[in-house]
Amino acid sequence: MEKDGIFRMCSDGEQLKRGQRRDMEVVLEKKDAADWAYRGEGAANLVLAYTGSSPAFIGKVMRLQKARINGSKASNSPTALTAHELLLWKDVDDIVATSNKELACQLYVKHVMSPLLGSAYVDAGTRVPVSREFLESVEKNVISQRPASRVDATKVDTQSDTVLLMSDHSLFPRVTQEVEPCISVEIKPKCGFLPSSKFIDEGNSIKRSITRFRMHQALKFHDGEVSEYSEYDPLDLFSGSKDRIHKAIKDLFSTPQNNFRVFLNGSLIFGGLGGGAHSTNLAIRGAFEDALKGVIQGGDGKRTKSFLQLVAETVHKSGVLDRLLEAQKLDNLDIEGAIHAYYDIISEPCMVCGELGKEKVSQKYLSLHSMSLDESLKMVKDFLIATSAKDCSLMISFRPRKDGSPGSPYNNLYLESTNQSFDYKVNFIDLDLKHLGKMEEYYELDKKIVNCYNQMVETEERQKKTTSTKALQTAN
Ligand SMILES: O=P(O)(O)O[C@@H]1[C@@H](OP(=O)(O)O)[C@H](OP(=O)(O)O)[C@H](O)[C@H](OP(=O)(O)O)[C@H]1OP(=O)(O)O
Numbered sequence: 492m493e494k495d496g497i498f499r500m501c502s503d504g505e506q507l508k509r510g511q512r513r514d515m516e517v518v519l520e521k522k523d524a525a526d527w528a529y530r531g532e533g534a535a536n537l538v539l540a541y542t543g544s545s546p547a548f549i550g551k552v553m554r555l556q557k558a559r560i561n562g563s564k565a566s567n568s569p570t571a572l573t574a575h576e577l578l579l580w581k582d583v584d585d586i587v588a589t590s591n592k593e594l595a596c597q598l599y600v601k602h603v604m605s606p607l608l609g610s611a612y613v614d615a616g617t618r619v620p621v622s623r624e625f626l627e628s629v630e631k632n633v634i635s636q637r638p639a640s641r642v643d644a645t646k647v648d649t650q651s652d653t654v655l656l657m658s659d660h661s662l663f664p665r666v667t668q669e670v671e672p673c674i675s676v677e678i679k680p681k682c683g684f685l686p687s688s689k690f691i692d693e694g695n696s697i698k699r700s701i702t703r704f705r706m707h708q709a710l711k712f713h714d715g716e717v718s719e720y721s722e723y724d725p726l727d728l729f730s731g732s733k734d735r736i737h738k739a740i741k742d743l744f745s746t747p748q749n750n751f752r753v754f755l756n757g758s759l760i761f762g763g764l765g766g767g768a769h770s771t772n773l774a775i776r777g778a779f780e781d782a783l784k785g786v787i788q789g790g791d792g793k794r795t796k797s798f799l800q801l802v803a804e805t806v807h808k809s810g811v812l813d814r815l816l817e818a819q820k821l822d823n824l825d826i827e828g829a830i831h832a833y834y835d836i837i838s839e840p841c842m843v844c845g846e847l848g849k850e851k852v853s854q855k856y857l858s859l860h861s862m863s864l865d866e867s868l869k870m871v872k873d874f875l876i877a878t879s880a881k882d883c884s885l886m887i888s889f890r891p892r893k894d895g896s897p898g899s900p901y902n903n904l905y906l907e908s909t910n911q912s913f914d915y916k917v918n919f920i921d922l923d924l925k926h927l928g929k930m931e932e933y934y935e936l937d938k939k940i941v942n943c944y945n946q947m948v949e950t951e952e953r954q955k956k957t958t959s960t961k962a963l964q965t966a967n
Pocket residue numbers: 533534535565566707749766878879881882923925929936
């Protein structure tokens with residue numbers, strides 16, 4: 492299984508590069524599938540956690556690419572970077588030297604996202620060879636745990652010959668036989684700023700005052716993707732204010748959708764497994780309060796409150812979202828600007844300007860089309876990096892720190908309400924390379940989100956008017 496530039500994993504866990512000797516190469520086979528348990532999934536990947544006893548895999552998760560039921564890759568990706576993508580990412584170390592898309596994605600995380608977000612928070616992982624039988628067996632083992640909506644849309648891509656092995660960020664690496672529990676929270680914060688690009692059309696000016704996340708809720712509700720509106724506002728989470736961050740965490744807890752999950756020792760105790768979750772009712776609150784026993788001190792009814800406070804204080808103290816926000820802000824043109832640069836890169840007539848017609852195309856769009864190729868490349872590259880940063884998740888893990896325990900390599904937070912100290916660590920996950928071919932999709936989705944939101948506002952205003960007219964008529 493010689494594959495261009497793919498790291499090999501020896502049985503002792505050491506990584507080897509192409510061209511080096513590959514003694515005792517590990518290829519995961521059908522017999523190994525039983526050691527991997529379902530952990531979760533998103534639109535493009537399925538994640539399994541290791542349950543066996545091989546030291547090389549303890550504390551690891553495996554990320555498998557999925558394929559659409561209709562056969563294409565779940566993230567719409569061809570198997571190799573396109574010629575235009577190679578041009579776009581030409582400055583990224585080694586990326587043009589590989590014809591392998593999965594390896595290119597790994598290099599992107601390592602050389603683009605990790606320097607932006609901080610290498611301490613980013614784990615690019617290792618690619619490990621697997622047999623087709625291994626993937627088929629894993630697929631069979633986990634199917635009953637996958638959400639129906641995901642099963643209907645995607646399956647494990649059994650054509651892949653490698654998978655990504657990463658640290659399990661819902662756990663602390665085990666050094667001794669320690670028994671301290673580990674509680675971790677996964678947050679998908681989405682875009683934390685309001686765009687101010689001059690390329691935003693007048694008709695879409697609502698984008699300058701309402702976040703994309705909140706507007707997208709209207710479309711998701713309309714399409715039946717969510718049953719209630721989320722109370723969460725990303726502007727609170729990214730505000731830098733302790734109180735607003737705390738509000739954001741409480742809102743995420745009330746309406747978690749696919750933005751908030753909690754794991755205890757690697758097992759999900761709150762939120763949706765492999766997808767979204769309904770709003771939090773009394774039964775869910777009760778079960779969560781119980782699950783916190785032994786980790787968060789305090790009597791019944793107090794632990795959840797303290798836990799949410801712990802998460803908020805950690806987000807605030809770590810400052811990790813500041814770097815994420817900077818990366819998201821690389822999108823300074825908005826899709827309404829970046830789309831024009833995209834057409835110049837692919838050397839096709841601009842559909843957006845084409846639709847406007849010669850008379851209506853404004854000077855500002857023409858100025859984008861008169862940029863040099865390098866400038867267009869930079870604009871689209873920044874847009875795609877920002878898109879990765881808007882779609883990634885954050886995992887924060889906590890472990891109670893015993894009084895008098897020796898110095899820990901982790902950061903520490905003291906929670907006043909429970910008089911407890913916690914070690915904590917923060918990691919970003921899902922920093923995938925977004926495909927250049929999705930630019931038109933991004934443009935169309937943006938239009939759809941704004942139109943749906945504007946329509947909802949109009950309907951609400953009409954309803955209000957009718958109600959007040961009726962009230963007036965009754966009064967008269
Ligand atoms: O466009 P968005 O904001 O809906 O983001 C998509 C996510 O939707 P959500 O966070 O639920 O709104 C979507 O998540 P879900 O499938 O809804 O869980 C994916 O993360 C998708 O990325 P990709 O297609 O896997 O590369 C995401 O697509 P990208 O826009 O990041 O390419």
